[in-house]
Each structure stands twice: as structure tokens, then as C-alpha cells.
Amino acid sequence: MLDFVRLQQQLQGFATYQQQQRDLLQEKLAAALDTWRAIGDVGELLEQVERARPSWLVARPLGERLQTRVTVPERPAQVTVVAADGSQIFPDRHVEPPCFLLNVGRVAFQLGTHEPVRLESIPRFCFRREELQEVLDERLASVSVEIVSALRDEFELEELLQLAREVRRDGRPLVALLDGTLIRWMIRRLHQRELEERFIQRYVCLLEQFQKARIPVASYISMPGGAEVVNLLRVARGECTPDPPALSLDGLTDRLLFAHLLQPGERSGLFLSGSHIQQAYADPHRIVYTYLSVPGPYGQAEIARVEFPRWVAEQPEWVALICAVLLKECVKGNGYPMVLAEAHEQAVIRAPEREAFYELIGRQLWRGGIAMEQSRKQTSKRRPVL
Structure with missing residues (x-):
């Protein structure tokens, strides 16, 4: 039970503090925009990053100009869109015998046609230890939250690939979508390098199957919290030198930066993630991303991060198709891709x-x-x- 009287005492000064933080953030944003506009030679900037070797994650621009803005084209009249999302019931140490459940919702839309929508929920009940031998070792007494989450992500990708193969139509473009990141951030929480590498390689093998099937796969991150592009600007401003500027851009996110740089229907240039986890990915499967300004309710745009493997990024027509589909789906979904919302509804366990x-x-x-x-x-x- 919540004691609102005591809580009210702690809330005093909250609004004042938040206003101070907002004012500071506006100062940082103004400085970031000035730096953004001043950068000319991307190659020189990347050399500066190499010399500085910052401890922060820093984006690597893949284009010749940092300030690239691209107007997203219209979506093709007919396109196949598949999406998957997952949920789980984690192992409960208060219940014996041990077990857990994975559930993937997957959907297929044949947009621009009268073909029926495909909506499915695929459960996977896990209880046999021998089924998990490949991802367990002797030091793991039980299946951790991180392992279950990694297995769920694999299951999502497997089912997405299977569905895409089943519903693709000759001559019709196809896009496969996931919610969340394609970078295996949670894997590093296992703190066991051999097991971490095993999980990453299993995931990359699935991405390779998408590549062989020529199915462009991407993920959508709503309200992203990353700051890799901002960190690039921090290097440009000399924040990792012995004499840094008084005002640091630390705390400013890429989302806030691009909210002032992009108009609805536009995307940024392409950036290669600076995540150290990427070193375990084969080069074609390293994750590239762009920031996309999508329309929302009441005229409020949102900056989303769209990720895809490098082999997708190297096909400009695939990048254009993915962004066009997402933009249209966000219009239909009131600011969030409708196809991903439907996949979530199929996946969620209430x-x-x-x-x-x-x-x-x-x-x-x-x-x-x-x-x-x-x-x-x-x-x-x-x-x-x-």
C-alpha cells in the first residue's frame, strides 16, 4: 500500500528540479546543433575519433556528409510485411519442477491486396534440460533471465524468417520487422564470454539466413535512448582532451538532437554502431541504423531508431523500402507501426x-x-x- 502523505513530502521540489534540468538540456542542445552544423569533413572527424579513443560508444557515419537528410519515398502500392514480437514467463524459483514459456506473436500483411491478414501466436514450452545444453554450462545452476531473454529473441527471429518464407509472393517486395534492437546488449550481462559468444553467433547465423534468402530485415525502436551520434559531437568539441569545454553534452540523446534536425517523413544518414558487441558480428551483419521522424497524434512527431544489418544498408532500395513501410505503418498506427502493434498483441501473456x-x-x-x-x-x- 502506498503512503501518499509521505510521498507528497518527497515530491516537493520535483517540478523545480525538472525545470532546471530542462534548461540545462536546452543549453547542451544549442551547443550540439552548433557543432553539428560546423562539421565538414567526415573523414577528418573519424581520424579525430581514432586519435582520441574515447571510452564512450561513438557512431561511425557511413556517408560523406554528416548532415544528410533523406525524404522517405512513398510506399509501393503492394508490399508484403511480416513482423514478430515475443514475450515469456520466466522460470519461477518458487515453483517446482522448473520450466519456462516463450511466446512469439507473428503477423503477415499483404498490403495493397485483398489477401487475408495472418495473425498467429506460437508458444514454446521449455522444460527439458538437455534442450538447453548448448547454452548452459556447469557454472549456471539455473536458467537466468538473460538466457531466457536471449532464447526469446532467437525464437522471434526464427519464426519471423519462417513466416517470411511462407508468405512471400513473386515480384512483390517483402519487409521483415522486429520491435527493439538487433544488437545483443543483454548478452553481456551473463559475464561469461564463451557463452556470450555462443549466443551471438547463433543470432548472427539467423541474420545470415535472411541474407541468403534476400529478405530485408529491420528493427524499430520507439523513443530510443542512445547517444552515439551525440558522442561523436563530443569528440568533435574536444570533450576527451585535457582541456575540455566547460559545457559537456553528456546527458543529451540522439533522439533530442534529431528532433531538431529532421522533419516528419525524413530520415538521417546511416551510422554504424560503435557497440563493442559488434566485434563478435561478422562484418556484413554488423548493425547500421538511421533516425526516422514519424508523425504522431496531435501533430507531434517522434524520432525512432531503425536498425538493420550492414548487408541491408548496402542496398539503398531496401533502406528506402523499410523506411517507407514504417512511415506508412506509423500513420495507420497513430505514431507506432501498426504491424508491430498487432504482433505484440499476439505475443503478450497477460x-x-x-x-x-x-x-x-x-x-x-x-x-x-x-x-x-x-x-x-x-x-x-x-x-x-x-
Whole structure:
């Protein structure tokens, strides 16, 4: 139960503090825009990055001009769009025997045609330890949240690839979409390099299958929090020199920067991510991204980050197709791609379904003469006494 009286005391001064932070952010934004406009030679800037060797993640521009702005073309009249999203029920240490559930929602739209929409939910129940031997080692006593999340991401990509193969039409362009990042950030939380590399290679192998099938795959990140491009500007301003400027751009995000640089329907140039995880990706599959200004409700645009493997980025017509599809889907989805929203609806596991999942497990075990054990704490949380 929340004590609002005590909370109110802590909220005093909140608005004042936020206004101070907003004013400071505006100063940083003005400085960033000045630096952005002043940069000319990208090659010289990259040499400056090499000399400085900053500890921050720094974007690598792939074009000749940093200030590139591209107007997204109209979407083709007919196009096949497939999307996938995933959810899970994590292993619960209060429940025996151990198990977990992955669920992928996948959808296919044949846009510009009268062909029916395909909406599916694909569950995968995991309980056999031998099925996980490839991604477990002796030091892992149980399946961690990070492992389940990595397996879910693989499952999403597998199902997306399978669906794309099933619904593609000769002569009709095809786009495959995911929500979230293609960079395996969570893998590094395992703190076990051999296992981390194994997971990354499994994921890259799936990207390679998309490449062989010539299916452009991309991911969409709403309200991204990255600052790799801003960090590039920090290098240009000399923030990693012995005599840095008094005002640092630290805390400013790429999203805020491009909100002042792009008009709705425009995208930025292409950037190669500076993530160290990229070193484990084969070069064609290293992740490239662009920032896209998409229209939202009440005339408010949002800056989204769109990621794709480098082999996709090297095909300008694929980049144009992906952005055109996303832009149109955001118009239909009131600021968020409708196809991804539909995939999420197919994937999400709500509280009643979670309870039904455990009830189903218990009933199945009972029929086999086995009791499902739950801790007293778990039982108490499910059946409060007051």
C-alpha cells in the first residue's frame, strides 16, 4: 500500500528540479546543433575519433556528409510485411519442477491486396534440460533471465524468417520487422564470454539466413535512448582532451538532437554502431541504423531508431523500402507501426493467462501422479488474506 502523505513530502521540489534540468538540456542542445552544423569533413572527424579513443560508444557515419537528410519515398502500392514480437514467463524459483514459456506473436500483411491478414501466436514450452545444453554450462545452476531473454529473441527471429518464407509472393517486395534492437546488449550481462559468444553467433547465423534468402530485415525502436551520434559531437568539441569545454553534452540523446534536425517523413544518414558487441558480428551483419521522424497524434512527431544489418544498408532500395513501410505503418498506427502493434498483441501473456498456465501445468502433473510444489510465499502472494 502506498503512503501518499509521505510521498507528497518527497515530491516537493520535483517540478523545480525538472525545470532546471530542462534548461540545462536546452543549453547542451544549442551547443550540439552548433557543432553539428560546423562539421565538414567526415573523414577528418573519424581520424579525430581514432586519435582520441574515447571510452564512450561513438557512431561511425557511413556517408560523406554528416548532415544528410533523406525524404522517405512513398510506399509501393503492394508490399508484403511480416513482423514478430515475443514475450515469456520466466522460470519461477518458487515453483517446482522448473520450466519456462516463450511466446512469439507473428503477423503477415499483404498490403495493397485483398489477401487475408495472418495473425498467429506460437508458444514454446521449455522444460527439458538437455534442450538447453548448448547454452548452459556447469557454472549456471539455473536458467537466468538473460538466457531466457536471449532464447526469446532467437525464437522471434526464427519464426519471423519462417513466416517470411511462407508468405512471400513473386515480384512483390517483402519487409521483415522486429520491435527493439538487433544488437545483443543483454548478452553481456551473463559475464561469461564463451557463452556470450555462443549466443551471438547463433543470432548472427539467423541474420545470415535472411541474407541468403534476400529478405530485408529491420528493427524499430520507439523513443530510443542512445547517444552515439551525440558522442561523436563530443569528440568533435574536444570533450576527451585535457582541456575540455566547460559545457559537456553528456546527458543529451540522439533522439533530442534529431528532433531538431529532421522533419516528419525524413530520415538521417546511416551510422554504424560503435557497440563493442559488434566485434563478435561478422562484418556484413554488423548493425547500421538511421533516425526516422514519424508523425504522431496531435501533430507531434517522434524520432525512432531503425536498425538493420550492414548487408541491408548496402542496398539503398531496401533502406528506402523499410523506411517507407514504417512511415506508412506509423500513420495507420497513430505514431507506432501498426504491424508491430498487432504482433505484440499476439505475443503478450497477460496475468490471467499466466495463472491459467500454472493451473494447466499443475493439472497435467496431477494426472501423472506428481504434485507441483509452490513455496508458501508464492501461495500467499496469489491468495492474499486481506
